Amino acid sequence: MKAEIISIGDELTDGKIQDTNSSWLSRELGDLGIRTLYHTTVGDELDAIVDVFRTAVSRVDLILATGGLGPTADDLTREAIAKAARVPLIRDDTLLETIRDMFKRRGREMPLSNEAQALLPFGATAIHNPNGTAPGIDLTINRTFPEGEDTRTSGLRDSCRLFAVPGVPAEMKEMFRGTVGEALQHLIDDHAGRKRVIRSRTIHCFGIGESQAEAMLPDIINRNRTPRVGITANAAVISLRIMADTPSEQECREQIRETAEIIYRKLGDFVYGEDEDRLQDVVCRKLKTAGQTLAVVEAGTRGLLTGAIASGDGAEAVFQGGLVLAGTPDIEEMIAKTFSLWDVDIVLAVGPYGPSGQTTVAFAERPPAGASGPGDSGLGRVVAEAFPRTGHPALIDDLFVRRAMDLLRRR
């Protein structure tokens, strides 16, 4: 099954807004085992939108559209879908009541223009929008192949399923995760002619290269394997995604568990987390569990490390403060100064960027009370690693920040 994602709006085609919906939806579809072959973005012009929908109907089995479902004159998606499917727009009175109720609950009168949002292409079902007044559209469009071309080499089915949801990312995501996701699962089952459960799990590693990770694993990154495993590298994070596609939930879970065990066994401490986990989430959760507090000090990284740690999962309980320095101060002095500012258990540090070209990442533990004597640095255990500053200038600070967090994770 091939999919196309269509985004509608002048603010996208004139470059004012970056379209993040398409890549998000593509990843979600990928998790379901559906390949997105096209993204199309079109401005607010009726004929152009109709053509875009017709082109999509002629080349894919599944269309996900976002945007253009608002109440104003430049919201043309409803009308365009009806025209593309060659069906009339029909007012749905139940839907109209739902929209009116939503305004009532907010203590406002429904403007007349919102009546348009109760129009649906004939044959369509409304998709409930729990966060806004614009309902979505779920429509199956019968394909009319050009004359003399009723069988196609592309393997397309006789009909194309179309889901249209608003472009506001929060509304789009909730509607996808709710109604649309479930409908897609049924669609996949129908398409395969059997019940299919598709699940994935992604394991993230840091401190290892892509080819190094591949070499440490048995031959699991192989297109013909069940379940499939894909490997990607992004900003020094190596991710292994296990994708299972089986008739039962139970079998899916079992397949994924077995492959995950292999990965954990082979890659050991390089694995830092799964799915949505970021290094800062793992670090903060570990410290929170241990009941420890953290302060951060950095030179040359312009607050990147502080910002990362402060946004970690559980940071409220852990993060006490950050010191961001200019210049290339001595890293031990940086750590000592941070301990003097905050009464924390651990200081995490990155810096300095001296003429040596070396960057140090380090963490230090506060010594037990009374343990430090005159003449010593006043610090407890300090663990430091130094790296040359090689790499892409735009990415290197981010890499050092990750290295610092990873050093603390492996403590």
Add this chain to the structure above:
Amino acid sequence: MKAEIISIGDELTDGKIQDTNSSWLSRELGDLGIRTLYHTTVGDELDAIVDVFRTAVSRVDLILATGGLGPTADDLTREAIAKAARVPLIRDDTLLETIRDMFKRRGREMPLSNEAQALLPFGATAIHNPNGTAPGIDLTINRTFPEGEDTRTSGLRDSCRLFAVPGVPAEMKEMFRGTVGEALQHLIDDHAGRKRVIRSRTIHCFGIGESQAEAMLPDIINRNRTPRVGITANAAVISLRIMADTPSEQECREQIRETAEIIYRKLGDFVYGEDEDRLQDVVCRKLKTAGQTLAVVEAGTRGLLTGAIASGDGAEAVFQGGLVLAGTPDIEEMIAKTFSLWDVDIVLAVGPYGPSGQTTVAFAERPPAGASGPGDSGLGRVVAEAFPRTGHPALIDDLFVRRAMDLLRRR
């Protein structure tokens, strides 16, 4: 003239990489007065790419394509363009020499696969790539309208101009700014049947709402005005873009200058900068000119203010450090502590987020030596403003950070 931007690559359609090229190119085209009506993204599949190019040729006058120009088997753009234009691929020996020379200068032998990069669709011109081995393609494709449909209501010309450049943003931007931009200027002139110069200038304001800004200006935001002025709001920054379209550079400059003067006169101190200027750039440049240094302190904003200031234009000469605090400390104490850490002229602060729900932004100047006596706060002039914490949760911290910087700007 209508344009379509085509991006090619599986990494885009499967959502692994966010396509930022399309919106960048749309904005550049907008500056030249060309409207982008479609963005199309297609995976690495030859038939699909060919179809996408054919569809584009049938509906726009200008195609900008990115990606798929590398030397490997999944780089299909060259071949797809030739197929879509129904011309053969021809090896360009001069081009081959250029590519071979590029490898030689880097002290490497050219791999055989790179020979493919010297292939051009018949009739095309190579676009020089100063940063990589993949040359671009500049091709004019004659349109073949479907039979009996040789005149179209869309007003399309007899031919469509296509530029293809690599997808690596740095290479794409440099090739666009160089070769492609100049070619587009000629294309615009030809299209209009006369010499046209299109220039724009954008003026940014902070501390004022969109409708308030409009009300303070005479009737210049009007589609029929020469030069045109557009207004947009983004993260509390109101931007006025003046777009002139005249036969001469001189006339363009004159029109823009006159309109800019009106905006500056009416909006006065709300204007903080132009074009690429961010608030932190303006703040840092002002301090640098005055020979003053700055430290930053923030509570609740997780390093956002520190990160912003540290990345400002000229920050190396101005920014001495940042203190990022957890909790809701007293703002005067925060400022005093910051002065005790760094020997700076000014401290910029944001915080605290107390139960009152108020957030304060403030700056303080270091008092002249000896000016502070016992019992006073030890601070020089302090200017503070407090705001309730209303607004979208995901955006509000960023708004306070901008308010803090704007307070210092208006000092």
